[in-house]
Amino acid sequence: MVTKTEETQLNRLESQVDNGGGGAWEYLCLVRKLKVRRSDKVLKHGLSILNDSKKRSSLGPEEWTLYEQVAIAAMDCHSLDVAKDCVNVLQKKFPESKRVGRLEAMLLEAKGSWGQAEKAYSSLLEDNPFDQVVHKRRVALAKAQGNLSGAIEWLNKYLETFMADHDAWRELAEIYVSLQMYKQAAFCYEELILSQPTVPLYHLSYADVLYTLGGLENLMTAKKYYSSTIELTGGKNTRALFGICLCTSAIAQLSKGRNKEDKDSPDLQSLATAALEKEYKQRASGKLSVLTSAFKSLKVSS
Amino acid sequence: MGGVGGELRYEISQNAYIKLVLHSLKHKTSSVNGVLLGRSSDDVVQIIDSVPLFHNHLGLLPPLEISLIMIEEHFAAQGLGIVGYFHANERSDDLELGNVAKNIGDHIYRYFTQAAILLLDNKRLEALPKGKDRLPVLQLYTRDASKNWKLAGSDGGCRLITKEPAANAVLLDYISSKKWEDVVDFDDHLDDITKDWLNPELFK
Numbered sequence: 001m002v003t004k005t006e007e008t009q010l011n012r013l014e015s016q017v018d019n020g021g022g023g024a025w026e027y028l029c030l031v032r033k034l035k036v037r038r039s040d041k042v043l044k045h046g047l048s049i050l051n052d053s054k055k056r057s058s059l060g061p062e063e064w065t066l067y068e069q070v071a072i073a074a075m076d077c078h079s080l081d082v083a084k085d086c087v088n089v090l091q092k093k094f095p096e097s098k099r100v101g102r103l104e105a106m107l108l109e110a111k112g113s114w115g116q117a118e119k120a121y122s123s124l125l126e127d128n129p130f131d132q133v134v135h136k137r138r139v140a141l142a143k144a145q146g147n148l149s150g151a152i153e154w155l156n157k158y159l160e161t162f163m164a165d166h167d168a169w170r171e172l173a174e175i176y177v178s179l180q181m182y183k184q185a186a187f188c189y190e191e192l193i194l195s196q197p198t199v200p201l202y203h204l205s206y207a208d209v210l211y212t213l214g215g216l217e218n219l220m221t222a223k224k225y226y227s228s229t230i231e232l233t234g235g236k237n238t239r240a241l242f243g244i245c246l247c248t249s250a251i252a253q254l255s256k257g258r259n260k261e262d263k264d265s266p267d268l269q270s271l272a273t274a275a276l277e278k279e280y281k282q283r284a285s286g287k288l289s290v291l292t293s294a295f296k297s298l299k300v301s302s
Numbered sequence: 303m304g305g306v307g308g309e310l311r312y313e314i315s316q317n318a319y320i321k322l323v324l325h326s327l328k329h330k331t332s333s334v335n336g337v338l339l340g341r342s343s344d345d346v347v348q349i350i351d352s353v354p355l356f357h358n359h360l361g362l363l364p365p366l367e368i369s370l371i372m373i374e375e376h377f378a379a380q381g382l383g384i385v386g387y388f389h390a391n392e393r394s395d396d397l398e399l400g401n402v403a404k405n406i407g408d409h410i411y412r413y414f415t416q417a418a419i420l421l422l423d424n425k426r427l428e429a430l431p432k433g434k435d436r437l438p439v440l441q442l443y444t445r446d447a448s449k450n451w452k453l454a455g456s457d458g459g460c461r462l463i464t465k466e467p468a469a470n471a472v473l474l475d476y477i478s479s480k481k482w483e484d485v486v487d488f489d490d491h492l493d494d495i496t497k498d499w500l501n502p503e504l505f506k
Contacts, residue, residue: 144393146393146396177361177362178360179401180405208359211362211363211364212362238492242364242365242368287372290372290375293375294368297375298371
């Protein structure tokens, strides 16, 4: 996961390199550090370094890291010839390497040779059952073949051992949401909130899932988690503010005629609508009238 | 009568069509969706505009509900309503209409019984530069009498066409100039409300 500051920095560097202002190596290192997926740019700028013998030798031992990074980016862009070339270079340099073996297996996966890739990954895992990257490639393999239940099975097994892998929990939650298995997705977000209670994204996603599940209890819990998201983000999260409005409206509909159990409901909701109106007035005034009409439809007003 | 049956045709404007395809090209590694805006007349449903919606967590309700309310409010002023739904699957060879798409389609159908679901056909999109395909690279689904979403087959008629016959040529042009980078969807708007999901500058 990347913060807004990190993303802005990365984008600035990216357009600098794109426009010929240099800094390609810095950009490639930042992409590696932040673990973002910008394969077409990595391929383009990485190759420009690798194909220039002077630039390449000035990298020293980092040259091999770049070959690996470009190989993977090439596979992601389906430039399999480029990927094969990079892997060959690494094979020559590190003939017995398991790390290179992993890249060879990934090449099989990129080619769509599912059976061979599966065999290669399994054999790598026999030698090293704690290779997290290979475990996750196996999940990706299942996903690529459209075998989502297989992907879920592998991912759950993986998480039994590596339960601190937050990205894996998020991936699992996303797969569950795509299959409309909301209860299971909720469980994933609960795990994430337990281990990292101050990350607002987890609170927000959890609230979204609860709202989607529906029912009075879930809606009221969703409202609490939209509130905690707002708290954790200093009131700046548009999605959470909208979430409060949606919950208020849905809860009101479900509890028609019954006593309102939520005593702070009117205050919270009017704060949310006021905050949204202020934001839109300042930064998206063209949409303000649409926003106000939307509030009317939801029957929430500040 | 219109409604269900083989007579109803759909005509999508070039801009509405291109916007949706470009959106899916911007987010190649995820599924994306969008809504179709338009009106019906006689035996034709005119899809006049489209709004790209999401590229993350398509199965979650809150962002969808907010987007539909705001989009409806905006287009009602122009006499246009939500007439359908667009979906592009995550995997390029996946031509199955999934449950998330069907559920959203069902919801739209409740308010507009001639609603269509359009599903991106990646194979035909990839083949565009080589052939002279003048039909939109989309599959058309409509609700049949047993409430199922049925694929409109190539049974003689072209039920979905682009209003402008050269739409695919224009699309290819935009693709080669990487125009998809400029497409804004509702997800982008929720992350930064200064981004406009109407994409007013996209085709200028």
